[in-house]
Amino acid sequence: MSSFWARKKDDTNRPEGTFQRQDENDHENDPTEHQEPTEHTSLLSRNNSQGYLSPDDPAVSPYNLWTVRAVRGLSLFALAVSFMWWTFLLVSIFVSPPLMHSRGSGFFEFAYTTLATGYLVLGLLFFAVPSKAMTIWGIVLSTLLLVDMIIIVAVPGLRYEEGWVGIASVVWAAVISIYQIVQNRAVAWGKREEEERLTGREETRRSLREWAVVLFETIILAIMTIATVLFTATLILRARDVSLEAPGRRYSVHGDTYQVHLACVGNRTKNDNEPTILLEGDWGPVEHSLQPFIDDAYRAGAINRYCYWDRPGLAWSDNAPSPHSAGMSVDVLSEALALAEESGPWIVVSAGVGSLYSRLFASRHLLEVSGIFLIDPLHESYLQDVGNPGRGFMLWLRGVTSPLGLDRLAGAIVRGRTREDRVVGRSAYQSGKFIKAKLQENLVAVTMTAAEVQSARHIQMGQTPLVIVSSGQEMRKDPEWATRQEDLSTITNTLLAWDVVHDAPHEVWTVGEGRQVLEKRLREIVQDSQARRPY
Structure with a gap:
């Protein structure tokens, strides 16, 4: 108690203003007192003796x-x-x-x-x-x-x-x-x-x-x-x-923008009126559909020479720039044939949707095409189905997920699919290139392609021999299909034959009766072409 009063007395004996100066000295000794706050010091609490925030404080960031x-x-x-x-x-x-x-x-x-x-x-x-x-x-x-x-x-x-x-x-x-x-x-x-x-x-x-x-x-x-x-x-x-070699050659087309694959089988002869068969496949690569049958006919002597190609995006051909119509495909085919120094005369042979491309080619090469052979062809009225927006969306969705390769990997690992299957065979539809080609086909089907096919019908040479072989199964399944097949028989004035193979599916050549009819009509149209063209 006495010590307390002693200190108190000592304090009272200090000169006036001593407390104030001491307080100022204390502030002067504080190095942060006169400094502007920085991003490191501005968040520190001055009421906290240790200068620390709570770990849960939002300022700790x-x-x-x-x-x-x-x-x-x-x-x-x-x-x-x-x-x-x-x-x-x-x-x-x-x-x-x-x-x-x-x-x-x-x-x-x-x-x-x-x-x-x-x-x-x-x-x-x-x-x-x-x-x-x-x-x-x-x-x-x-x-x-x-x-x-x-x-x-x-x-x-x-x-x-x-x-x-x-x-x-x-x-x-x-x-x-x-x-x-x-x-x-x-x-x-x-x-x-x-x-x-x-x-x-x-x-x-x-x-x-x-x-x-x-x-x-x-x-x-x-x-x-x-x-x-x-x-x-x-x-x-x-x-x-991509290491799979293509038969024939790839030709740069459309201003060297991309390449298409073209191959010809058989030797040229000196007989200028001997026609060459020009194949156009259905939905997929022609190598997996029509080409094997035509090759058998070639080996059997029914034809002497044939050429086939892959539309852009199919098999060994590159994808074309978008948009891309059927008429554009025909133009690059014409360019590839010119680069290959192939000049016909041609008998265009096609199946399904490929018939649209063949008809366009025939209308743009009136003097070079000496025959049209259509196998269960797709009528232009069905382009509404090809260009259906729902189908287009599903193609786009398949396309953007195609890099995952779920179906292709499963086919290779589980089912033993080969690279031939993936490029030109039964798994070709799984590739991104194929899907892109089908999406391009869908986007312009009811606009550009429909207009091109309609124009081709107006300018088709009337005297060009025509053969149609239809699927009996498709005609029984869809009466409109039968009506449209009959309508296609009038695209020229010279119908050599219209056959309906009653038990054949859409791919007519896959059954025995269909192959017999096709080979028979193929011989006839070749002979008719030779008889019509002067030596």
Whole structure:
């Protein structure tokens, strides 16, 4: 008690103003008193004797660091670029911009850009919640994308099909995957620094929300990684398929924009009036449908020479720029024949939808076509079905998922499908090129193609010999089909024969009776063509 009063007395004996000066000295000794607050000091509480915030305080955030904010800004810029490129590729499926045409389907570059855009969106949505799982998945994903990039660049056939657009897209996806790893680690570093500075320790706890975010990120990245594994496996199949040699040759057409495949079997003779059969397939590659039958007829001596080709997007032919109509296909066929120095005379032989192409070719080569042979042909009135919007949407959906190659991989692994099956055989319809060709066919069926076929009907040479062989099954199944077959028998004034093979399916040549009728009529139209043309 006495000591207290002694100190009190001592204080009262101090000169006036001593307390004030001492207080000022204390403030002068505080190095932060006269400094402007920075992003490192502005968040510290002055009422807290230790200067630390609670770990749960919203102010404890990696966004406090300008480096983290800069990384986020860069991510937003990359997302904007990626989204614009994604939109550009989406539009190019339907309308090819100049210098943007892909000789392949164009679906692979769209898939890689979708992956990169989705990865950026995921990283920005959960930017402030970095995790080791995201880093690990990012390393796996970037490794796979680098492998895909190497495959595309190293295999000449793939490099040719994908072009600079495909290569740029896979490189972009690989760069984004590597960048996401850097972003994740940069945010983790910033989060740890801010926690240590503002709370005095690194926060090792995670809230239930953060654990849910980490789980969601892991699931999405696992899905992306599985998709990329499928991309890689499909690329390996494609690398094997492009090594399959094509019979005949591939010719650059349409201003060297793409190439089409054309092959001719049999030797030319000095007899100028001897016709050459020009084949046009049905829905798929002609090598899997009509060409084997015609080849048998050639070996049996029914015909002396024939040529066949693949429409753009089928078998060994590249995809054409969009939009692409039947008339455009006929134009590039004419160009390829000219480059091959093939001049006819021609007897055009076709089946199904290929009959539309043959009729267009005949109307544009009136003096060179000496016969038209149609096998269960598709009437132009059915172009409404070909151009059905619902069918077009399903083709587009199949196209954008085709890089996953689920059906192609299952066929190769489980069913033992060969590269021949995938290029010209029963699995050809699974390729992105084929799907793109069918989508192009769908988009212009009721507009450009319908108008071209109607014009061809008006200018068809009346004296051109015509043979039609129809499927009895199709005619019994659909009375309108029978009516349309009869209508097609009037496209010229010289109908040599119209046969209905009663038990034959749409592919008439697949049954014995159908093959006999076809071979018989083929001989007759060849003989008629020779008799009509002067020596």
